[in-house]
Amino acid sequence: MTEQTIKLEILRYNPEADNEPSFGTFEIPYNEAWSLLDALEYIKDELDSSLTYRWSCRMAVCGSCGMVVNGRPQLGCETFLRDHYPNTIKVEPLANFPIEKDLIVDATGFIEKLESVKPYIIDAVDAMKANPAKKVKETPKNEIGTYNQKPAELGLFKQFSMCINCMLCYSACPQMGLNPMFTGPAALALGHRYNLDSRDHGSDERTEVIQDKNGVWSCTFVGYCSEVCPKNVDPAAAINQNKAQGAQDWALSFLMPRKGEK
Amino acid sequence: MSMTQAKSARHIEPLLWSLFGAGGMAIAFLMPAVILIVGLLVPMGILPAEVLSYERLSAFFLESWFGRLCAFVIIVPALWGSIHRVYHGMHDLQIHAGTGIKVFCYGSVLVLTIATVALVL
Amino acid sequence: MSRRPYVRPMPANWFMSKPAYRFYMVREASCVFNLVYGLNLFAGLWQLTNGAEAWAGWLALQAHPLMIVFALATLAMTLLHTVTFVEMAPRVMPQQIRKMIPDNTVKAAMFGGIAVVTAAIIGFTAMGAM
Numbered sequence: 125m126t127e128q129t130i131k132l133e134i135l136r137y138n139p140e141a142d143n144e145p146s147f148g149t150f151e152i153p154y155n156e157a158w159s160l161l162d163a164l165e166y167i168k169d170e171l172d173s174s175l176t177y178r179w180s181c182r183m184a185v186c187g188s189c190g191m192v193v194n195g196r197p198q199l200g201c202e203t204f205l206r207d208h209y210p211n212t213i214k215v216e217p218l219a220n221f222p223i224e225k226d227l228i229v230d231a232t233g234f235i236e237k238l239e240s241v242k243p244y245i246i247d248a249v250d251a252m253k254a255n256p257a258k259k260v261k262e263t264p265k266n267e268i269g270t271y272n273q274k275p276a277e278l279g280l281f282k283q284f285s286m287c288i289n290c291m292l293c294y295s296a297c298p299q300m301g302l303n304p305m306f307t308g309p310a311a312l313a314l315g316h317r318y319n320l321d322s323r324d325h326g327s328d329e330r331t332e333v334i335q336d337k338n339g340v341w342s343c344t345f346v347g348y349c350s351e352v353c354p355k356n357v358d359p360a361a362a363i364n365q366n367k368a369q370g371a372q373d374w375a376l377s378f379l380m381p382r383k384g385e386k
Numbered sequence: 387m388s389m390t391q392a393k394s395a396r397h398i399e400p401l402l403w404s405l406f407g408a409g410g411m412a413i414a415f416l417m418p419a420v421i422l423i424v425g426l427l428v429p430m431g432i433l434p435a436e437v438l439s440y441e442r443l444s445a446f447f448l449e450s451w452f453g454r455l456c457a458f459v460i461i462v463p464a465l466w467g468s469i470h471r472v473y474h475g476m477h478d479l480q481i482h483a484g485t486g487i488k489v490f491c492y493g494s495v496l497v498l499t500i501a502t503v504a505l506v507l
Numbered sequence: 508m509s510r511r512p513y514v515r516p517m518p519a520n521w522f523m524s525k526p527a528y529r530f531y532m533v534r535e536a537s538c539v540f541n542l543v544y545g546l547n548l549f550a551g552l553w554q555l556t557n558g559a560e561a562w563a564g565w566l567a568l569q570a571h572p573l574m575i576v577f578a579l580a581t582l583a584m585t586l587l588h589t590v591t592f593v594e595m596a597p598r599v600m601p602q603q604i605r606k607m608i609p610d611n612t613v614k615a616a617m618f619g620g621i622a623v624v625t626a627a628i629i630g631f632t633a634m635g636a637m
Contacts, residue, residue: 139511195525222512230512280602298528301517302477320602341399344474344535345595348527361598367403368599374400407599413541414589415621419628421544421585424551425578429570433633438566440559447555457552464545471538478535480519498549505556 128154130205131212132163134175137223145223147214148172160203160213161189164227177227184354187290191227192216197292197352218295220304234291237307240333241315246326260325277322284317284362286355293349293359299342306342307333309349309359316362335373340366402470402492409467416460447506454506461502465495534591537584544581593617 129151137145150167158166161179168175180186182201189200194214205213221229246254248262266272293309294300300308315334319327333339343363350360427433436442446453473491476483483491522528554565568574596617597610 137513139513140509145513145515219515222514224510224512276606280606296527298478298517298521298531301521302480316602335400337397337399341397341403344478346528346531347595348525348531351527358598364595364599365602367400368601371400371404371407375404410588410592413585414592414617415624416628417541417544417585418582418589418621419625420548421578421582422625423629423632424548424569425544425581426575427629428566429575429578435566437632440555440562443562444555447552461545461548461552464541465549468538468542468545471535472542475535475538478522478532480517498546502549502552505552 128209130154130163130209132167133212133214134164134167134226135216135223136175136226137217138174139225149212154205154209156204156206156209158205159201160191160193160198160205160215161200163205163213164200164215175227176225185288187288190218190290190292190295192219192295197295199290199292199354202354218291220294220297220300221291229291231291233304234289234294234308234310237311238289238314240307241311241318241330242326242333243311243314243318245318245321245324246329247323248325251325251329254326254329258328263323263325271323273322280322281317281320284313284320284357284359287314287317287357287359288355290354292352292354293357296348296352297343298346298348299344303338303342305338307336307339309343309363310357312340312343312366313357313359313362316366331373334366335370340364340370343367402466405463405466406470407467409463409465409470412459412463413467417464420460457506458502462499465498469495534587537588540577540581540584541588543577544585589621593621 130153132150132152133147134150135145136142136148150171152163152166152171155162159182161182164175164177164179168177177191177200178188179200180188184199184202187199190197191200192198192215193200193203194208197218215227217223217227217229221231221234224230248260251260252258263271287310289310291310297306297309300306312334315330318324319330319334335341340363343360345360345364347360350356350358353359423433424438428435428438447457448454469491473483473488476487518524522532551562551565551569554561569578593614597605597608597613600613
């Protein structure tokens with residue numbers, strides 16, 4: 125009896141030898157329990173030790189093993205050979221990122237965009253430091269010096285806090301490819317997550333990035349980011365809620381006296 | 387208003403997007419009925435031609451205030467909503483439209499908006 | 508080891524590469540039909556102000572077989588717009604409201620509203636002339 129096998133076509137790029145990426149084909153034993161990550165591990169151990177990819181947790185928590193599988197951005201650990209067998213599986217690095225080597229992409233720009241939305245709680249003291257003219261009502265602290273938060277207040281932003289920074293949404297977003305300056309789905313959703321937090325007073329500090337032309341206004345609601353998100357964050361909703369907010373602020377800026385402006 | 391908000395208020399996208407939203411709403415709610423009547427039911431004879439008679443429609447759209455408002459709401463938001471997608475569609479097709487094309491696109495619709503008001507008044 | 512990151516260019520026909528992108532482009536293309544139809548309605552209003560004869564001429568244009576085909580195509584694209592618009596609408600609403608009203612309730616209310624408005628316009632238009 126011959127062993128069942130499955131073919132993988134993997135986009136390979138070796139920066140020291142190749143001028144451009146090209147596909148390499150591997151035929152490996154088929155095991156219905158294997159994830160794509162297991163298959164890559166088999167290739168690296170048995171067939172080609174130079175195959176390069178990121179992975180860590182193997183359970184869809186760390187967000188390291190994002191790759192494009194048959195055209196769809198997916199986590200390698202969540203993709204199973206049995207869902208593709210007997211067809212060939214085509215594996216590429218995440219789209220819209222520079223390829224560092226094989227399936228590894230350069231995430232530097234992504235990290236910078238994440239940082240640009242100030243993804244941390246800006247409390248009343250910090251908010252007033254940033255803008256002394258602004259009156260901020262401090263959120264009361266409890267007796268042990270932390271903030272209480274009601275389940276409903278948590279529920280408001282919880283969905284947007286589930287992001288694991290796997291970058292699948294950046295790979296899914298054509299606007300990202302058309303305008304690499306676009307802040308992008310995950311970072312804008314993260315900014316929204318902090319803006320919605322009852323402990324946070326930093327929305328003014330995030331406005332410049334979120335409401336910039338390269339912020340939410342570069343989005344055309346393709347919606348594919350939310351489709352591929354492994355954690356149901358729905359970044360498309362986060363972005364478009366900010367467009368509605370921005371439109372409202374834009375209109376109000378004509379009606380309201382410009383208080384606090386130099 | 388803080389400095390950051392002042393900075394973000396410098397571009398006009400929030401206004402264009404609001405008009406796009408209004409247009410999307412108007413197209414979704416009104417266009418199916420309008421196209422059915424004007425484009426299909428009357429031309430194909432399913433509804434009698436008197437439905438769109440000159441006397442009837444000119445009295446409604448050109449002489450009643452509700453009719454004038456209807457004419458405006460059917461035509462104008464749909465144009466703003468459509469041109470917004472046309473402009474962004476050019477970006478999707480990697481046609482790099484400069485400021486001139488942008489002004490031409492939205493400017494034309496602004497002209498049509500004013501013309502619509504002039505026509506019904 | 509030297510770094511030499513490879514940047515893949517965005518293909519000119521990127522939107523053909525995935526069903527989700529193709530659907531997006533068809534959704535966006537609905538605007539071309541609605542733009543032309545909006546211009547057609549504007550022309551109609553203009554002809555209405557030019558008197559009975561001009562109006563009759565515009566009505567005759569609407570009955571041209573090619574125009575009927577265009578109206579059918581526009582209706583189909585408009586319905587695609589309507590469905591996708593309603594699908595997206597609740598997700599654009601402020602999160603505070605979304606937590607109070609389920610998305611499906613908003614969608615049902617919108618589809619219901621569209622049905623009522625469509626019936627009202629057709630009914631109102633048809634009735635007086637029958």
